Amino acid sequence: MQHRTLGSQGLTVSAIGYGSMGLTMAYGPGDEQEGIAAIRHAHDLGVTFFDTAELYGFGTGSNEILVGKAVKDFRDEVVLATKFGFDLSVPREQLGRALNSRPDNIRKVTDNSLRYLGVDHIDVLYQHRVDPDVPIEDVAGTVKELIDAGKVKYFGLSEAGPQTIRKAHAVQPVSVLQTEYSLFERDVEQLFPVLDELGIGFVAYSPLGRGFITGTAKPAGEYDATDMRNIDPRWQPGNFEKNVDAVNRLSDLAAAQGITVSQLALAWLLTRGEHIVPIPGTRSPRRAEENTRAADITLSEADLAAIDEILPRGGFGARYAQMPTWI
Numbered sequence: 001m002q003h004r005t006l007g008s009q010g011l012t013v014s015a016i017g018y019g020s021m022g023l024t025m026a027y028g029p030g031d032e033q034e035g036i037a038a039i040r041h042a043h044d045l046g047v048t049f050f051d052t053a054e055l056y057g058f059g060t061g062s063n064e065i066l067v068g069k070a071v072k073d074f075r076d077e078v079v080l081a082t083k084f085g086f087d088l089s090v091p092r093e094q095l096g097r098a099l100n101s102r103p104d105n106i107r108k109v110t111d112n113s114l115r116y117l118g119v120d121h122i123d124v125l126y127q128h129r130v131d132p133d134v135p136i137e138d139v140a141g142t143v144k145e146l147i148d149a150g151k152v153k154y155f156g157l158s159e160a161g162p163q164t165i166r167k168a169h170a171v172q173p174v175s176v177l178q179t180e181y182s183l184f185e186r187d188v189e190q191l192f193p194v195l196d197e198l199g200i201g202f203v204a205y206s207p208l209g210r211g212f213i214t215g216t217a218k219p220a221g222e223y224d225a226t227d228m229r230n231i232d233p234r235w236q237p238g239n240f241e242k243n244v245d246a247v248n249r250l251s252d253l254a255a256a257q258g259i260t261v262s263q264l265a266l267a268w269l270l271t272r273g274e275h276i277v278p279i280p281g282t283r284s285p286r287r288a289e290e291n292t293r294a295a296d297i298t299l300s301e302a303d304l305a306a307i308d309e310i311l312p313r314g315g316f317g318a319r320y321a322q323m324p325t326w327i
């Protein structure tokens with residue numbers, strides 16, 4: 001497994017990481033034992049970067065507890081990333097919309113995350129969403145305190161825009177920005193010049209387009225009732241058929257190389273810059289292996305040109321029903 005350096009503070013991780021969100025939310029029910037097995041199998045294959053968040057446990061810590069259990073025997077070999085920034089006291093249907101990055105909440109969430117993960121420090125602490133009610137300097141200053149106290153090693157932002165990144169970076173150097181990036185989502189490329197200028201790494205979340213770029217997408221309504229893809233614009237009639245057509249064409253291209261479309265999608269992301277690390281999520285050890293092995297695939301110029309012809313500007317349909325804005 002190759003490694004990549006994110007930012008200028010010494011954060012080094014496997015070229016492909018692992019995202020744990022789907023183990024407890026977003027894509028229907030998960031199975032704890034399978035989730036633990038997926039994480040451990042990814043680690044066996046060289047993955048050293050595991051991503052979780054307070055939000056994924058709906059305030060119970062369930063996702064972080066699961067990740068902590070899975071990595072307990074090799075915690076010192078891996079980089080654990082988690083996130084703060086929501087008000088989880090609101091009703092469940094509003095979760096993910098109410099923000100809270102006030103310093104007291106950041107400190108409380110960090111202490112909870114340390115306890116849930118069962119660790120004495122968090123490697124990467126992200127602000128999950130920019131909170132317009134709290135100056136980013138106060139957020140960065142609070143994370144700086146946590147770094148000085150030894151509770152956190154590196155600072156990350158998620159879904160932040162250029163001004164926020166600059167202001168945060170001036171208070172506490174930001175090692176990594178995490179935002180959605182895949183063959184379906186290319187808008188974020190406009191942020192890359194700022195990241196290059198400031199020496200900040202990039203983590204590509206939902207790198208498989210929430211599972212669409214795997215060849216397994218079903219029409220909205222055919223998923224479990226709790227699955228967010230039922231309301232995802234890319235799955236709605238009109239967009240769905242166009243996205244299926246594009247993924248079928250990408251699958252043919254992948255098959256001609258003897259790889260899967262998921263691997264093609266991840267290998268493509270790795271070609272987009274040395275500062276980029278995708279974190280695909282899966283509840284299955286077998287699919288974790290498929291995704292991880294994409295780190296060994298080299299795409300030719302001809303492959304890249306063919307991919308560009310199929311999806312020159314991303315997929316069809318917005319990436320969220322209620323879009324986060326980069327502020």
Ligand SMILES: NC(=O)c1ccc[n+]([C@@H]2O[C@H](COP(=O)([O-])OP(=O)(O)OC[C@H]3O[C@@H](n4cnc5c(N)ncnc54)[C@H](OP(=O)(O)O)[C@@H]3O)[C@@H](O)[C@H]2O)c1
Pocket residue numbers: 018019020021022027051052128158159178179204205206207208209210211212214216262279280281282283284287288290291
């Ligand atoms: N910062 C943020 O706001 C934010 C937002 C979203 C996600 N994230 C992070 O990014 C991580 C990854 O994103 P994501 O989970 O949303 O989307 P993703 O990685 O693009 O796709 C995950 C979906 O694809 C399926 N899948 C994965 N590998 C597959 C394969 N090889 N073949 C077929 N199906 C496959 C999974 O199903 P199975 O489980 O059934 O395999 C799951 O439904 C998350 O886990 C989370 O850590 C961060």
